[in-house]
Amino acid sequence: MGLYLIPLVIFGFIILISGIFTVKQQTSAVVERFGKFLSIRNSGLHFKIPIFDRISGRINLKIQQLDVLVETKTKDDVFVRLKISVQFQVIKAKVYDAFYKLENPHDQITSYVFDVVRAEVPKMKLDDVFERKDDIAIAVKQELNEAMVNYGYDIIKTLVTDIDPDLQVKEAMNRINAAEREKVAAEYEAEAERIKIVAKARAEAESKRLQGQGIADQRREIARGLEESVDVLNNVGINSQEASALIVVTQHYDTLQSIGEETNSNLILLPNSPQAGSDMLNNMIASFTASNQIGEEMKKQNAKKGIGGKKPDA
Numbered sequence: 157m158g159l160y161l162i163p164l165v166i167f168g169f170i171i172l173i174s175g176i177f178t179v180k181q182q183t184s185a186v187v188e189r190f191g192k193f194l195s196i197r198n199s200g201l202h203f204k205i206p207i208f209d210r211i212s213g214r215i216n217l218k219i220q221q222l223d224v225l226v227e228t229k230t231k232d233d234v235f236v237r238l239k240i241s242v243q244f245q246v247i248k249a250k251v252y253d254a255f256y257k258l259e260n261p262h263d264q265i266t267s268y269v270f271d272v273v274r275a276e277v278p279k280m281k282l283d284d285v286f287e288r289k290d291d292i293a294i295a296v297k298q299e300l301n302e303a304m305v306n307y308g309y310d311i312i313k314t315l316v317t318d319i320d321p322d323l324q325v326k327e328a329m330n331r332i333n334a335a336e337r338e339k340v341a342a343e344y345e346a347e348a349e350r351i352k353i354v355a356k357a358r359a360e361a362e363s364k365r366l367q368g369q370g371i372a373d374q375r376r377e378i379a380r381g382l383e384e385s386v387d388v389l390n391n392v393g394i395n396s397q398e399a400s401a402l403i404v405v406t407q408h409y410d411t412l413q414s415i416g417e418e419t420n421s422n423l424i425l426l427p428n429s430p431q432a433g434s435d436m437l438n439n440m441i442a443s444f445t446a447s448n449q450i451g452e453e454m455k456k457q458n459a460k461k462g463i464g465g466k467k468p469d470a
Contacts, residue, residue: 175206179214184251188212196251215255219245219312222262224269234282234325239318240269240296242311250308257307264307265300269314272299282321289316 178201179185185197189209204211224240242265246254258264276295277285285292297314304311321329 171206175204182217184215186212186255215246215251217246224266226270226273228274228277230282232281235322237320241315241317243313245310247308247310254308268300268303272296292316
């Protein structure tokens with residue numbers, strides 16, 4: 157008799173152990189009795205009646221993410237692929253609905269995402285899709301929340317994580333961006349060149365002004381020096397004509413000396429004889445004398461015309 161009790165005790169112990177089960181944190185277990193819903197057990201140690209009760213399934217209460225890739229067409233007839241990331245979570249108070257109402261929640265969410273994206277994106281141009289991707293994400297979230305809350309799911313957040321236009325369109329966009337950047341670079345280069353030209357012109361103008369001022373100052377000092385030289389020579393009994401001749405001859409030889417000091421110069425001064433200075437002075441004096449005579453003659457003629465053409469007083 158005792159030998160028959162041992163197997164029964166062992167069997168009873170196994171049955172008792174099979175009725176004990178645990179549920180992990182952030183998880184809920186659905187318990188059924190004879191195929192009918194009995195209860196929902198949350199994290200911890202639990203007991204069920206062996207044979208009669210069974211764990212029908214477990215529900216994950218953590219936040220999950222589902223990535224959905226949607227291909228659609230924009231308002232300007234550009235095919236584009238959008239990657240929509242949906243973060244969702246089973247509502248703890250609605251584990252029953254989440255377990256029994258939906259066979260495959262991922263497929264359900266994917267269907268709603270496709271429906272919303274293909275309704276919103278065709279209203280936008282390609283550039284607007286990039287600029288208003290947050291609007292697309294908000295529209296998806298609102299639609300999913302309204303639909304999935306009845307099934308025990310809460311949509312935490314939706315994100316448009318990638319926008320990938322058709323390859324040819326992408327290459328065209330890259331060419332447009334490159335052209336725009338080259339245009340901006342050309343404008344900056346042209347502006348820089350204009351600034352350099354203006355600065356160079358101003359520098360040249362200032363240089364010419366200073367050069368002209370220097371030449372004027374130089375000639376003024378030369379004239380002053382010549383005047384002082386003539387005054388000095390007059391004081392020692394040399395008349396103005398002789399003084400002028402002496403100065404011209406002196407400058408002539410000074411010029412020849414300065415030319416001779418330049419070893420690499422090919423300049424030849426003609427005429428360069430000693431008589432050249434005297435001839436040059438005589439020519440200058442003759443020119444001045446002739447000019448003065450012509451001026452005096454013109455004054456006399458003008459005076460005669462003024463007397464002859466005067467009308468008598470009435």
